[in-house]
Amino acid sequence: MIAMKIGDRIIFDIILLIALFFVPTWWVLLGLGLVGVFLFSSFYEFIALGFMVDILYETGGVLGFGVTGFLAAFFCFFVFEKIRREVRA
Amino acid sequence: MDQIRHRDKQMRWYRRIAVVVLLCVMGVLSLTVPPLRAFFSRSIYMVAPSVWEWGDGVGKEWDAFFALWHDKNVLETENKKLQADISRMEALVLDRNALEQRAALLEEMLGRHTANVRTVANVIFRPGRALYDILVIDRGEDEGVMVGDQIVYSGVGAIGEVAEVYPSSAKVLLYSTPGEKHDVIIGREHPVWGTAVGRGMGNFEVKIPQGSSLALGDQVVLPQGVVRQSEVVLGVVGDIEVNPVEPFTRVLFRTSFNINDVHLVEVVAPRKK
Numbered sequence A: 001m002i003a004m005k006i007g008d009r010i011i012f013d014i015i016l017l018i019a020l021f022f023v024p025t026w027w028v029l030l031g032l033g034l035v036g037v038f039l040f041s042s043f044y045e046f047i048a049l050g051f052m053v054d055i056l057y058e059t060g061g062v063l064g065f066g067v068t069g070f071l072a073a074f075f076c077f078f079v080f081e082k083i084r085r086e087v088r089a
Numbered sequence B: 001m002d003q004i005r006h007r008d009k010q011m012r013w014y015r016r017i018a019v020v021v022l023l024c025v026m027g028v029l030s031l032t033v034p035p036l037r038a039f040f041s042r043s044i045y046m047v048a049p050s051v052w053e054w055g056d057g058v059g060k061e062w063d064a065f066f067a068l069w070h071d072k073n074v075l076e077t078e079n080k081k082l083q084a085d086i087s088r089m090e091a092l093v094l095d096r097n098a099l100e101q102r103a104a105l106l107e108e109m110l111g112r113h114t115a116n117v118r119t120v121a122n123v124i125f126r127p128g129r130a131l132y133d134i135l136v137i138d139r140g141e142d143e144g145v146m147v148g149d150q151i152v153y154s155g156v157g158a159i160g161e162v163a164e165v166y167p168s169s170a171k172v173l174l175y176s177t178p179g180e181k182h183d184v185i186i187g188r189e190h191p192v193w194g195t196a197v198g199r200g201m202g203n204f205e206v207k208i209p210q211g212s213s214l215a216l217g218d219q220v221v222l223p224q225g226v227v228r229q230s231e232v233v234l235g236v237v238g239d240i241e242v243n244p245v246e247p248f249t250r251v252l253f254r255t256s257f258n259i260n261d262v263h264l265v266e267v268v269a270p271r272k273k
Helices: A002-022 A026-039 A045-057 A068-088 B002-032 B034-045 B048-067 B072-109
Strands: B117-125 B134-137 B150-153 B157-165 B170-174 B181-186 B192-200 B203-209 B219-222 B232-242 B248-254 B264-269
Touching: A002 A026, A002 A045, A002 B048, A026 A045, A026 A068, A045 A068, A045 B002, A045 B034, A068 B002, B002 B034, B034 B048, B048 B117, B048 B134, B134 B157, B181 B203, B181 B232
Parallel strands: B157 B232
Antiparallel strands: B117 B134, B117 B264, B134 B170, B150 B157, B150 B264, B157 B170, B181 B192, B181 B219, B192 B203, B203 B248, B219 B232, B232 B248
16 A cells, blocks of 8 residues: 555656646646645655756746745645645544 | 753754755855846756757657657648748848848948847747746857857848857847836937836737827837947737826837747847957
8 A cells, every 4th residue: 555655656656747847837737746745755856846947947036035935835835734634634 | 841842943943054055045145146146047057058959950850750750741732832932032032131231221321330240049948948038049158159249030030139048058038028018219200218127928018108109010129339330120900008197108019029939049249449
């Protein structure tokens, strides 16, 4: 059962990577990331996704620093992780 | 016992907060400190261009596969139309080349030699698929591309400037990126200066004083400095909004081509002295 869950998570991570390179519209990535946060515990891959969005597609965002994706993912992760714990408790 | 458990719980909570804060700081530093950002950018851009090119290749194979099921008549009609378009454009290109030669000759006679270094590049990632208005080309440091080089389409249509360079690719920030500002000149007969603000995907807005004489279809150009010497067209006026209450006129213009259809561009480097 645990092995299956790890396998599901790996498959989901691959889907996220494909979306990052070929469908990087913000609402698709945000939606997929939040689905991951709800499905899997401690889904830190969402924060890594935000980081990679900034590296790949950003040149200078917030105050010219290019951290929009990372900070948005960071904030959303902790808010929705908290919601997930409350809903699933 | 309860106190010990409560203290342990508190310690775990503080440790978690500390890890979270540390991760956040490390992430922000990695993105804002130039050497760290450059390291991560270069690492990812060693792989990213190949992934995009592979994706483009798969997309073309997919289209070719489904084209087999298209009605033959539809394909024949489309083929004839495309051939007619090609013939018309070949004639326009000949005319344009002749005009360009005459302009170059005139400038040479006036002592303004415009020999910029131009490199042709393929676009491997287009805007519209990402949150930010960037495109990625398949030329980089190895081909002499540098930060600040201008990206031009069809010889005169300005698209943007190189923002980051990697060994075999470069990231281009479009002039129309939301919030980006550039000085422009609008119109030819009675030129008006203004500051164009990007609205994304080739669209711009500029506010000019009321009463300025402009018309739909007027060209908007980027004034170039001494180094580049030739004007580059940024767009064409599409809409003019006049509000008698306000002291300015709002002009909306856009590039004369669809940025999503751009596959080949030129990297224009300042003339080397």
